[in-house]
Amino acid sequence: MPELTLAEKLEILADGAKYDVSCASSGSSRRNRDGIGNAAQCGICHSWTADGRCVSLLKILLTNACIYDCAYCVNRRSNDTRRVILTPPEVAELTIGFYRRNAIEGLFLSTGVVKTPDHTMELLIEATRLLREEHRFNGYIHVKVVPGADLLLVERLGRLADRVSINMELPTREGLQLLAPDKSREAIVAPMRRVGELIVQTKEERKVSRKIPPFAPAGQSTQLIVGAAGESDLQIVTLAAGLYGRLAMKRVYYSAFIPVNRDERLPAVVGTPPLVREHRLYQADWLMRYYGFAAGELLNEERPNLDLSLDPKAGWALRNLHLFPVEVNRADYETLLRVPGIGVRSAQRIVRARRGGHLSLDDLPKLGVVMKRARYFVTARGRFAADLAPDAAGLRARLLEKTPARPRWNQPSLFEGGAAGIDLRSAITGEL
Ligand code: SF4
Numbered sequence: 001m002p003e004l005t006l007a008e009k010l011e012i013l014a015d016g017a018k019y020d021v022s023c024a025s026s027g028s029s030r031r032n033r034d035g036i037g038n039a040a041q042c043g044i045c046h047s048w049t050a051d052g053r054c055v056s057l058l059k060i061l062l063t064n065a066c067i068y069d070c071a072y073c074v075n076r077r078s079n080d081t082r083r084v085i086l087t088p089p090e091v092a093e094l095t096i097g098f099y100r101r102n103a104i105e106g107l108f109l110s111t112g113v114v115k116t117p118d119h120t121m122e123l124l125i126e127a128t129r130l131l132r133e134e135h136r137f138n139g140y141i142h143v144k145v146v147p148g149a150d151l152l153l154v155e156r157l158g159r160l161a162d163r164v165s166i167n168m169e170l171p172t173r174e175g176l177q178l179l180a181p182d183k184s185r186e187a188i189v190a191p192m193r194r195v196g197e198l199i200v201q202t203k204e205e206r207k208v209s210r211k212i213p214p215f216a217p218a219g220q221s222t223q224l225i226v227g228a229a230g231e232s233d234l235q236i237v238t239l240a241a242g243l244y245g246r247l248a249m250k251r252v253y254y255s256a257f258i259p260v261n262r263d264e265r266l267p268a269v270v271g272t273p274p275l276v277r278e279h280r281l282y283q284a285d286w287l288m289r290y291y292g293f294a295a296g297e298l299l300n301e302e303r304p305n306l307d308l309s310l311d312p313k314a315g316w317a318l319r320n321l322h323l324f325p326v327e328v329n330r331a332d333y334e335t336l337l338r339v340p341g342i343g344v345r346s347a348q349r350i351v352r353a354r355r356g357g358h359l360s361l362d363d364l365p366k367l368g369v370v371m372k373r374a375r376y377f378v379t380a381r382g383r384f385a386a387d388l389a390p391d392a393a394g395l396r397a398r399l400l401e402k403t404p405a406r407p408r409w410n411q412p413s414l415f416e417g418g419a420a421g422i423d424l425r426s427a428i429t430g431e432l
Contacts, residue, residue: 009084010094016064016075017110057108057142058098062086062123066112070169070180072228074260075112085114088127096135106140106162107131117148117187125153128160140218148187151194155215158198163218163250166192168243171236175229178265195220196248219250226281227257227274228266232304234295237284241295244288254281280306287313290344291337314340314399317377318392324377325384329358340399341374361385373399 004012061075063085069077086094091109098104109127114120124143131137142163145154158164166188170176173185195216202215222243224236236254243249256278259269284306287293291313298312299305307315317324317340326339328350336347346368353359353367361380365371369378375385376395 004084006090006094009086009090010060012082012084013061013064013086014059016061016112017059017108056105057140058095058104058106059108060086060091060094060110062091062109062111062120062127063114064112065114067115068113068180068182070183071261071263071265072169072179072225072257072259076261079261086127088123088130091127092130092135092137095131096137099137099139106142108142110144111146113146117146118150118153120146121149121153121157125157125160128157132160142218145191145195147183147191149191151191154191154194155198158195158216159213161216163221164195164216165221165223166195167223168192168239169223169225170229171224171231171239172229175231179229192220192222192243192247192249196246199248219248221251221253222249223253223255225257226254226278227269230267232299233277233281233284233306234299234301234304236281237288237295237299240285241288252285254278254285276308277306280308280312284312287316292334293338309400310396311340313338314373318396318399321392321395325379326377327382328364328378328380329354339374339377341370341372341377343368346370 063083064075064081065083065085066073066075066077075081091107095104095107109124111120111124114123124146128141128143131141140163141161142165143157143161145157145164145166147166154164168188170179176183176185176188198215199219202212205212206214224239226236240249240252243252256273256275257267257269258273259266284293284298287298288295293313293316297316306312310318317338324339326335328336331339333347333351336342336350337344342350346364349367350359350364350369353363359367359380361371361383364374364378364380371385376398378385
């Protein structure tokens with residue numbers, strides 16, 4: 001078989017990386033000193049595809065070869081695919097080449113497992129080291145950690161990269177055993193825990209001395225596949241809450257299960273992949289990270305799955321109608337955040353604006369409140385905007401009338417966007 005050119009390898013490896021959605025960058029800020037590139041605050045991914053994937057990182061695999069055979073993975077050992085591997089200098093050369101052509105702002109480097117986890121990690125570390133030390137590349141770098149790798153290698157990688165991520169993929173232990181039997185939960189959690197410890201420890205040490213090198217300053221992230229192993233939303237949301245709370249996780253990404261292999265262990269996907277469910281999980285995740293909701297407020301054993309037709313904040317409000325209406329001139333910030341139609345920015349604006357005098361209902365839209373939702377849940381100067389206060393069933397019917405169209409199914413694409421029927425920012429973040 002003829003030797004592949006670098007461009008041909010790139011095509012194969014970029015295609016193999018497209019199912020990994022955990023590539024959004026955020027939170028890394030580092031000025032360029034004597035190299036090239038800057039890692040900007042709030043991340044370098046300012047462009048998003050319509051299906052919510054970022055496009056300004058070079059997103060590739062080091063190799064699509066893998067010694068493992070995860071049922072859901074396009075790169076698994078048993079698939080009859082052409083396998084290629086980049087050398088660390090080739091990864092560095094490609095990244096610098098794209099950066100100089102202004103096509104990318106950073107690198108997202110994932111990989112299959114070649115030979116052993118440690119060997120693969122050595123290659124990732126060398127590629128990252130070459131970029132940082134030889135090419136003086138100061139741009140954003142996000143690298144995958146290989147489950148089961150030596151924790152000292154994990155530490156070396158975290159000293160070079162802005163963000164590291166270890167994909168958990170399957171939310172339950174049973175799911176992992178069934179679909180990815182070569183990987184153990186412990187092999188995934190141990191590096192996550194070590195990364196979490198080093199992030200916290202390094203932040204503390206750098207408060208004392210800035211000479212201590214940073215460790216994964218943009219934090220760690222992970223990805224969960226949604227709908228591959230029969231897990232409930234309660235299991236997913238509880239797991240995510242634990243990852244945020246205990247392992248210093250910056251982001252959990254949710255990826256609707258897309259069948260790419262024929263395998264009797266996998267569920268049949270009738271119609272489109274569970275993209276609406278993925279979107280609802282992003283919304284629940286957003287509520288936990290920014291709105292002060294606990295996982296148990298959103299789901300429980302009696303109600304283990306999110307309502308696909310209604311966003312989880314509206315669902316919570318309908319179950320707690322005794323807490324409404326909220327008077328916008330008196331409610332504290334945390335209470336305002338729980339009102340459907342009021343987001344972080346509009347809650348902040350309300351708190352600021354009411355210092356200058358009592359707000360009226362007419363003021364609320366100017367402050368960013370979405371009145372078509374909030375009208376049923378707020379009063380201003382004691383006045384209620386809705387013509388009547390319906391019961392939960394009536395209110396639900398009214399809110400459903402306002403629900404935007406379902407997102408259309410789009411294959412994740414590195415370079416192309418497609419139209420989706422939902423707000424793009426909301427699609428990827430779940431912001432409500
Ligand atoms: S270890 Fe990763 S690359 Fe290898 S088969 Fe599993 S999911 Fe795919």
